[in-house]
Amino acid sequence: MIHTSVRKTIVHPWQPVFNFGTRGYLLLFGWLVGLAMFLPGQRLWPVVLLSLGIAALTYPAAIRRLLHWRWLVFFGFLLIPNLLWGGPGDAEWLGVSVSLAGLQKGWAMVMRSFIIILAVDGLAASVSISEMAGLFERIGLQGLGFALGIAVNLLPTLRQTAMQTWHSLWLRGGFKRQRLQAMRFFLITVVVSTLRRAMEIGLAAEARAFSPERARPLPLKTGRADPILAGLLLVITLLIAASMSLS
């Protein structure tokens, strides 16, 4: 009896609504980090709201990661010391002298970190390393895509070689005495083994007549919404600049 299974389409709650191209994501990243770096603290909150909105539409998973306890503790570390010792104690809270100026300073730091973490997380989640390498190749760093591909592929080999070398040295009592000498042996063995493996890859590439100068750069994802995004960011930047010059 043949059963036909119906595959249910699972809608992930953290799926992006908009998908931009590589340039779009990079533009967004640079714009957010630029605003976080150059805007004064008291003007950061609209950018926080804006970046939250953008993140919700483009890389919502980054928001979920920001709600992780690790980041909340990190924000606490930025805020609490400033609240307690960031300036002269001009208010009292639960019997403890606190500084409102320090609170303002700490809050600005939290907002800056929030925007930057969101931007970095979003970029890492939406632009793959090969796309990043493709971009670098286009700005004159030829062969970076090829080198990065090899480096990524070497990671499991490196792990395996390191584990084997470590165990071999450990079983021979290498780390009991003369630990520095053992570490030296370890490093030399790992480098030599990995280099030998890499030489084979190099020979294979040469045998296939690979040349970094003649290789095509890795393709970049292009998004239809990229020009719209660029225009929108330009308008917002001009509005921010206008509001700053008016005040």
Added chain:
Amino acid sequence: MKFNARELVILAVFGALWGVAEISLGSLLHILKVPLTGLFMTAIGIVIALIGRLYVPKFGATLFTGLIAALLKMFSLGGIVINPMIGIMAASLLAEIVLSAFRRPKRLAFVLAGGLAVLWTLVHPFFTQSFLAGRGVLVIWLNLLDEGTRLFGLNPNAAWIIVVALVLLRLLVGGIAGWLAWNLGHTIQKRIGN
């Protein structure tokens, strides 16, 4: 910066080694909040990059190795990766500048390159924490003095002595890293037979 396929493969190996050290050991030390993590991770990374320079003694080789390591750092699971990425790039750029000033790889060039690259760890917090996290320069300066006081047991009021001691420590560690890279690199060349 033009490299042939074989040179690219070698640079990829050393970039991967630096990247793996940063992803594994670097992340672990940062989580454990071990003091001077940045200093030692830069020293380890620069040893690897300088050994790579012995194999590809061309302009831009060290910077290229650093670029690969920085991109691999993106694989790091926790924390903010942009700061260590900037650190890796800055250290490799400084080492590249020194190595490019010398035409051929020399022990002195390696020692100086290591020293200058590791010295970046003193400037790094001012650059990243001030520009990226918006912390005041004074706070970072006080943290630096605090670190010096704890390390050397010096009087906190002797600010310039602390700074000189911190600079000397970095130059010493970086110099040793350069020296080690020269020795290890030659040993590896002998073992591999070229």
